[in-house]
Amino acid sequence: MRAFAELLDRLSLTGSRNAKLTLVRDYLRDTPDPDRGWALAALTGDLTFTAAKPTFIRKAVEERMDPQLFWWSYDYVGDLAETVALVWPARPGANREPELSEVVDALRGATRAEVQRLIEGWLDAMREPRERWALLKLMTRELRVGLSARLAKQAAADLAGVPVAEVEELWHALHPPYEDLFAWLEGRSEKPSSENPGRFRPAMLAQAIDEAADFAKLDPADYAAEWKWDGIRVQAVHEGGVRRLYTRTGDDISKTFPDVLDALTDEGVIDGELLVMREGRVASFADLQQRLNRKSVDARLMAAYPAGVRAYDLLAEGPEETRTLSFAERRQRLEAFVARQASPRLDLSPMQPFASWAELAALRAEPPPGDPQVAEGLMLKRWDSIYEAGRPKGPWFKWKRDPFLIDAVLMYAQRGHGKRSSFYSDYTFGVWTDGTDGQRALTPVGKAYFGFTDEELKQIDKFVRDNTIERFGPVRSVRAEPHAGLVFEVAFEGLQRSGRHKSGVAMRFPRISRIRWDKPPGEADELPTLERMLEQMEAR
Template sequence: MQRFAQLLDRLSLTPARNGKITLLAEHFAAVPDPERGLALAAITRDLEFTTAKPAMIRELVSRRCDPVLFALSYDYVGDLAETAALIWPARHGANRPPELAEVVESLQGASRAEAPALVEAWLDALDATGRWALLKLVTGGLRIGVSARLAKTALAAYGDKDVTEIEELWHGLEPPYDTLFAWLDGHGEKPVSAAKAPFRPVMLATAIEEADLQTLDPQHYAAEWKWDGIRVQAVSEDGVRRLYTRTGDDISHTFPDVIAAMDFEGAIDGELLVRDGQGGVAPFSDLQQRLNRKTVPKAMLNKHPAFIRAYDLLVEDGKDLRRAPFAERRKRLEAFVAAVPNDRIDVSALVGIESWAAIDALRADPPDPAAEGVMLKRWDSAYVPGRPKGPWFKWKRDPFLVDAVLMYAQRGHGKRSSFYSDYTFGVWREGEDGDELVPVGKAYFGFTDAELKQIDKFVRENTVERFGPVRAVTAGKDGGLVLEIAFEGLQRSPRHKSGIAMRFPRVSRIRWDKPAAQADRIGFLEALLEERFAPGRS
């Protein structure tokens, strides 16, 4: 457990991607089975403990220390695992620190009544870093800046393999991945994927730049709309149907209506969307209501019917098409989808390319508010996993901007746990007693480290109220901090006081020069919503 704790600690403090890969590869080389495989499973979120929840941790800490002290400490630190690890008063004479395998095996076999005693004994036996790692592990809160894809990239670096090979094997493997490590170590054969309807690593696009347009011939590219949903891969092979995200997460259980409609033999790359009441594409917020659910009520299935807008055909009747040129795959895709006997799968329409200027005008003002811009794909491009430069480009519409006033701030997680880095902002509207600010969004990225320190300083010096870990700051006509917010879209939201929710808001810059009284008003966003994002706009 101590080695796992040291790994997590170093990963959380290492911002560079290559640095994280090196740390993981070194850990895989130094730590034996099954410890390294369990560490990998924890990082890729493939371990789950149903008997250990945050409420249990709070209960354990409340037995050992003054609850008021814990509440004040938690309020300051902003992270449950970190607070509990630091404040825990360990008892002398505790047993040896547990190994990671011992923790995993014991908790997975424990009942809900047995789990607290196990966790309490381990907390006594570990130091502060070990306690932090233990609590992160058992509550599933491993926010250390390592995605499942990055962990697989580290495996590839460790074993000198192509990450694509590992991704295509992944869904047929189980923790602690003994056969995988044996292959990577050169001591065993390459595992044969036991997964039916496996995930194929996706091909990604790069953002186009002005310099690219000067060198590219529009006749070499197909253009299609880029839709505002989530990228998925729908695989139906040998009687097994699965729906994957772009990172390979299986979300089949969340979209049974889509799974039922996958009456084909092959693998489709596309966008998961939800239909509105008129048969068009609903706002992303409707799709969002269906994400991350273990079960979906029938009423929600009827209210927000999901469907796939297909981009590409990877496999057809057992034949792998990924090496074929896009022109051929596209032709096959159209015929393939036409043969599917339902309306849950359609094909993303192509956009005629007359010139880059014409495409620029279309991507800047798409005819459908659910279109984020256009995708450009070379007609002769193979389907290559990763993000190769040149074959595919994404050309999104420019973000919209609004000047908003900072209203609330909350501490972040991980390396940001000591900074106020999550910001809620609002715009002006006319209230019963004059102008008032109403929240329109929340952002936690877009700013530099230097700007983070500046905003954090403002929050600490201008806090007017405290609500647990949240701070309300000075925000009025006579004082306040204006943030220029960039966002991708707007939608109606009865859950928000303003009636509006933003899509992908982020801090574009700090407007130190602008008085809070001159920030934008809600009417600006309402007009923009009606003009650019209203359903059925054409």
């Protein structure tokens, strides 16, 4: 457990992607089975303990120390695992520190009644706060060390110098602690078979286009264009009688969308966008959110939010893999494949003809009529490109629409997590509206926690601490008046109506574009400005 704790600690303090990759690769190389496999499962999000809940952690610490003192400490630190790791009053004479595999084996077989006593025994045995922190992060599945699942798989692939796509294609045929994977990577056995029905194929991704540099050297005749739809990228698989729906990172969301999978009558693999579609028209992302992240769905929910896939590409047709064919060939076969399904749950993303980059720019400025806010921009794909895993340079580009901008006033700030747990880094901002007493008042319109530098974070954090007027646990209300406060220029991708928000509107992908230290809060935007923007979006 100590080596795993050191790995998490160093990952949380390392910003460099390559440095993180080296740390994980060295850990996997130097750590024996099965500990390294369980660590890899934890880093990729594939390790779950059904009986372990944060409630048991809180109960354990409240039995060891004054509950009020604990909650004051929790309020100050802002992170449960970090707080408990620091304040835990260990009892002398505890047993030896457990190995990672011991912890995993015990938690996988534990009942709810047993979890709290396990936690207490392990925390007593651990000498350093770092080890306690790692244990609690492992249990709650909140590692938050700035490492993606794909980067962890890349570290494993680097043990043998194989492409990460080979590991990704095997992944759903493997099970923790992945001893067969490591045996292959270390040359001790043959490569595990990926020929399991319903497997995931690693996704091909696009590069952001550089308008000044790329258009000058690219020929429009070499590229196809289609809209970049605002849903979530998925892979719909029907093979060997098995149906699966995966996100672009390989997460299986089949149980949440059985209606979508029923649309695949022929065997094949489609790359497309998961959307809510009514009579051929795409609904807003807010409607899709009603279906996401649910353990189960019922007929009422499926009828109210009918999901479907807008198809981009065909990766397999029957038993034949088509990824090595050109995009032009795959597109032709995709059109025939979708036509055979004859389902309202499955349609084609239409090609957008253009003869010049200027003509394409004009198209990008006018999203498709009748589908408000559902096209994020355009995709460009070389007609002769094969389907390659990862983000190869040149075959595919994304050209997103310019973001919308408003000036908003900081209203509330909350502590972050991990490296940001000591900073107020999550911000709620608002715009002006007419209050019930006839006076101008702020109404919240969004939240953001990125878009600023580390130095700017320190400056905003100081402003929050110096201008706090109320506290609500880890949240602070800050001074926000016409002549006193902090203005953010906020960028966002779109607006949608929302009954859950007091303002009646919700932003899509808001982030801090810049900090307007120079602007008085009274000159920030008003709610009618956003309402007019929304009306214009809906009128397209």
